[in-house]
Every structure is written in C-alpha cells, then in structure tokens.
Amino acid sequence: MTQKLFFILTVLTVTASFVAASFAFEPGDERKGKYMFRKNCRACHIDGGTAKALSPNSKTQAQWEKAFEKYDRYQCVAEWNKLTPEDRNNILTYLYTHAIDSPAPATCAQ
C-alpha cells in the first residue's frame, strides 16, 4: 500500500516538474497571441518593413522571455504599451511555443 502510494506520488511529481519546465511563465492563449503578433508587431517587423523581421523562430525561448522582460528599452515601446498585459502574455505564449529551440519551431510560413 505504502509502496503504491509512493509510486503514485513519484509519477505526479515527475509529471508536475515536466509541465513546469516546459513553460517558465503562466501561459496565455497562443491563438490570440498569433493574431495579435501579426496585427500589432508584423506591421513593422517584416521583411522590407521599418524594423528587422521577427517571427517565433527568430529567438530561443529564453531570448523571447528576456525580450518581454525588457521591452521598455525598445524603440517600439509605445506599441507594446498599447497592448494589455494579457495581450503581451498571449503574444509571448505564441512566440515561446514556436521558438527556434521549442518542440514545434515555426517554419517560414508561420
């Protein structure tokens, strides 16, 4: 009985740490994030745009996280400030989920 309980606890702990490791922040809505990114960021961050092209696979997961921590230093901070914290979190969720070192990196088409 104790052994069985121990086994169940171990499985739960391992599962929980795996889930925690795949997201270093509270994930938002990836689908909304994709839409918001295209609508609010790609206007400039696209080939031939006014800023360098950005897509999820432009950075690693860690780099996206850092980018979202220090966005107040960017030239485009006003664009970020137009969004709610929830919108920004959704965008981060989208970029992070398809970062270059993620299990599902974005392809060019994304």
Ligand code: HEC
């Ligand atoms: C009005 C145009 C414009 C919009 C809209 C815009 N940016 Fe920018 N962004 C810039 C410019 C210009 C720079 C500085 C030059 C560069 O890095 O290309 C910059 C810099 C950045 C950088 C730092 C450079 C890098 O590659 O790490 C990041 C990250 C970034 N923007 C992300 C975003 C995100 C995310 C959004 C949407 C919330 C956004 N930007 C919306 C114009 C814009």
